Amino acid sequence: MSHRVVVTGIGVLTPIGNNLKEFSDGLRAGRDGIAPVTHFDASKHRCQSAGELKNIDFSAHFDAEELPYLSRGSRMIRVAAAQGLAASGLDLSVEDRSRIGVVLGTNLGGMPADKAGYAALHYPYRRGRAKPKEPWRALVLESFICAMSDQVACQYGLGGLSLVMSTACSAGLHALGVAMDAIRTGQSEVMLAGGVDPLSEMPQAGFGVLRSLASDKLRPFSKDRDGTLLGESASLWVLESEAHAKRRGARILAELAGYGGSTDAYHMTRPDETGRGPARAMQAALASAGMAPEQIGYIKAHGTGTPANDVIETRAIKQLFGEKTQVPVSSIKAMLGHSLGASGATEAAAAVVALNDGFLPPTLNLETPDPECDLDYVPHRSRPAALEAVLTNAFGFGGNNAAMVFRRWEG
Amino acid sequence: MRHDDMDTRMADATRIVITGMGAVSPYGAGVPALLGGLTEGRSALRPIEDFDTSGCGCTHGARVPQGSLTALTGSNNLRRAPRGTQFSMLATEEALQMAGYSPSTWAPERVSVFLGTYRAMAEVSQDIWHRIITSEPRFVQPLLFQETVTNAVASALSIRWGWRGTNYAISAGNACGFQVLTLAAQALRGGRADAIIAGTFDLFTTATHFDMDDIGVLSGANVSRPFDTRRDGFIMGEGAAVVVLETLAAAKARGATVLAEVAGLGVAHDGHAFGVHHREGRGLASAMRQALQAANVAPDAVDYIAAASNSTPSLDRAEAAALRTALGDAASTVPLSSIKGLLGEAESASDMFNLLACVGAVRGGGLPVQAGTEQPEFELNLVRTSQGHRPVKAALAHSYSFGGNAGAALVRALSQQE
Numbered sequence: 001m002s003h004r005v006v007v008t009g010i011g012v013l014t015p016i017g018n019n020l021k022e023f024s025d026g027l028r029a030g031r032d033g034i035a036p037v038t039h040f041d042a043s044k045h046r047c048q049s050a051g052e053l054k055n056i057d058f059s060a061h062f063d064a065e066e067l068p069y070l071s072r073g074s075r076m077i078r079v080a081a082a083q084g085l086a087a088s089g090l091d092l093s094v095e096d097r098s099r100i101g102v103v104l105g106t107n108l109g110g111m112p113a114d115k116a117g118y119a120a121l122h123y124p125y126r127r128g129r130a131k132p133k134e135p136w137r138a139l140v141l142e143s144f145i146c147a148m149s150d151q152v153a154c155q156y157g158l159g160g161l162s163l164v165m166s167t168a169c170s171a172g173l174h175a176l177g178v179a180m181d182a183i184r185t186g187q188s189e190v191m192l193a194g195g196v197d198p199l200s201e202m203p204q205a206g207f208g209v210l211r212s213l214a215s216d217k218l219r220p221f222s223k224d225r226d227g228t229l230l231g232e233s234a235s236l237w238v239l240e241s242e243a244h245a246k247r248r249g250a251r252i253l254a255e256l257a258g259y260g261g262s263t264d265a266y267h268m269t270r271p272d273e274t275g276r277g278p279a280r281a282m283q284a285a286l287a288s289a290g291m292a293p294e295q296i297g298y299i300k301a302h303g304t305g306t307p308a309n310d311v312i313e314t315r316a317i318k319q320l321f322g323e324k325t326q327v328p329v330s331s332i333k334a335m336l337g338h339s340l341g342a343s344g345a346t347e348a349a350a351a352v353v354a355l356n357d358g359f360l361p362p363t364l365n366l367e368t369p370d371p372e373c374d375l376d377y378v379p380h381r382s383r384p385a386a387l388e389a390v391l392t393n394a395f396g397f398g399g400n401n402a403a404m405v406f407r408r409w410e411g
Numbered sequence: 412m413r414h415d416d417m418d419t420r421m422a423d424a425t426r427i428v429i430t431g432m433g434a435v436s437p438y439g440a441g442v443p444a445l446l447g448g449l450t451e452g453r454s455a456l457r458p459i460e461d462f463d464t465s466g467c468g469c470t471h472g473a474r475v476p477q478g479s480l481t482a483l484t485g486s487n488n489l490r491r492a493p494r495g496t497q498f499s500m501l502a503t504e505e506a507l508q509m510a511g512y513s514p515s516t517w518a519p520e521r522v523s524v525f526l527g528t529y530r531a532m533a534e535v536s537q538d539i540w541h542r543i544i545t546s547e548p549r550f551v552q553p554l555l556f557q558e559t560v561t562n563a564v565a566s567a568l569s570i571r572w573g574w575r576g577t578n579y580a581i582s583a584g585n586a587c588g589f590q591v592l593t594l595a596a597q598a599l600r601g602g603r604a605d606a607i608i609a610g611t612f613d614l615f616t617t618a619t620h621f622d623m624d625d626i627g628v629l630s631g632a633n634v635s636r637p638f639d640t641r642r643d644g645f646i647m648g649e650g651a652a653v654v655v656l657e658t659l660a661a662a663k664a665r666g667a668t669v670l671a672e673v674a675g676l677g678v679a680h681d682g683h684a685f686g687v688h689h690r691e692g693r694g695l696a697s698a699m700r701q702a703l704q705a706a707n708v709a710p711d712a713v714d715y716i717a718a719a720s721n722s723t724p725s726l727d728r729a730e731a732a733a734l735r736t737a738l739g740d741a742a743s744t745v746p747l748s749s750i751k752g753l754l755g756e757a758e759s760a761s762d763m764f765n766l767l768a769c770v771g772a773v774r775g776g777g778l779p780v781q782a783g784t785e786q787p788e789f790e791l792n793l794v795r796t797s798q799g800h801r802p803v804k805a806a807l808a809h810s811y812s813f814g815g816n817a818g819a820a821l822v823r824a825l826s827q828q829e
Contacts, residue, residue: 202539
């Protein structure tokens, strides 16, 4: 017994749009969301730009009393959750909330943006041993990653499976996958899923010393690519069984048709050069959807812009789709930056947008073709396309790979 | 093939069994040390010596003795690995040995590692922040930064043994052991893996001890006494535990020794208020009910309960209420103990310690003793003394977090015929 899983609502906060409509417009226009960092003093960092959220005023979304108790991560996921639920039209007051769960991808959760924020929270930096009071207590509890799913479960009174998936840069996609499994197996009829990661000085420093960050621009698949750029985002999806969505007359955005994962078992930070790990994840996602590579009209690549990822991902796609494949592939990270544990789910939303709004999001900054990266990467400008099914990838540190297939819903 | 054989084979493909287990606890390395200490009722709580606790109300803890890790084999890099990786790898070595593992036991693509943790790699990210705060971002240690991702431990295991199935690293408060088991059971039943290394790890550090002390959740009296009227907070513990999970069909097919069956699982969230659990333990009651229903075991057929209470006033009270809701009158008759009286609150590691305690119990190894508790507040059948030879067919392990996460597992011995 396996239930079909459908998407009925998506809320997103991204550097190029603060809801799904704005996000779609930004993707179509090829909007560049990268800018100098403002969340922390980046002057001492190797890299000083990132994709931060823009034009978002959290005080418009929360009571003045509650706001100081919420980390940036919590604010982001709570706003995305309100959006996603509103878009789905799901009336929680008539649902059995004891069976609705929430699964989110995150790396940092409620981690503070800068060193002053961290020092204010944690021993031995915070001043004095006078017992600090609220909101300090709440923010310390927020600094653990599972605070993100706890926040959503508590806000909406959800009693089902609640957890965060924290597998580096594939976390958001695995989160959607775990939620999909919960519905397929009948454990739940409705699941909330997605991802959230705020921009923080900690990974900006860490990826900096690992020499993973770009010197100026993120140039996916370009010969002169020299690294990724970080970003922040959140997305919250409402997933339902087909039967549940139909019963309540929901508008269905797409079918979440399949999901798969794999591990390289190769190296902590370097991906396996053969590309077999990502290829197995894509193959598993297709198998889970009961589909063949020929049925995929677009691949939303992981496309970090690091020298290793983009060539290996290209290799993996060719292994599965054929050496001469014409399938369009694009990386949207040049627009968004890499929002780590959130990116898998946020970028999956772009794949659903491509499917529904009929265009291929572009790969920006692809100025110099790389002979080893010779697919159709939809450079510079978006392109209209009638799509039936799309595939989205997310790969992470530790050789952790995930892929997912969405199919157009003819309802 | 006869129909009942076919039915049995199909049922076996959905039954989840444990074929190996490993632990690193404040008693040191190994499941025998853990189960021995628990059933003898030997406390692992000590004054903290490896950092200065002056100014803290609570000065005790249950640390994993560093000397107990000498059994570590494997890669040379391991001694420089974060403690969470060391603990988990040692526990995995033990579990694999018990499972009769050799490199040809499973296809590498068919083995997954699912790990849960509350504090994730906090011990590592603290060091990164320390560099940023006291020095400059460019002096952050790259080899340390790569260990900050929560899945660093799962990756280290997959690299060490060459496993290429999907890895998960999850967090669900300090109650994520049963979430891990639930995801693993789904993956095994769905045919996505032949074996899953499922476990949890959590550590306490100077910073977490001080932060928790200042939040006011640690015991100022330096006593862990779950369910006692005088309980005033918990004492921090740490460790890691791992089980090898397979379907009964797969275990039989390879002739593995089955240690116990995970016959029912339940996971839930209070959905109440952030950082504050529900007064009546709503989520925990739901998790326990789910586990019993899935295993088709009536409350009065449960022979032992490994409880979650950690000696804090509100959590213990909520657990007592949840037991009443889920088990009815059996709540006051089923033998029950919280190992946190002996080991402190090892957060997600406690979940798997509870599971292992139940496996030990259904294998005839005796019940963990309820230490510390002298004046019980609730009507519970606490295991007050060592009970070596009590027959246990079904045991219930559970966990409950301040954040509202809850989980439970019903553990059962297999009969000779199975």
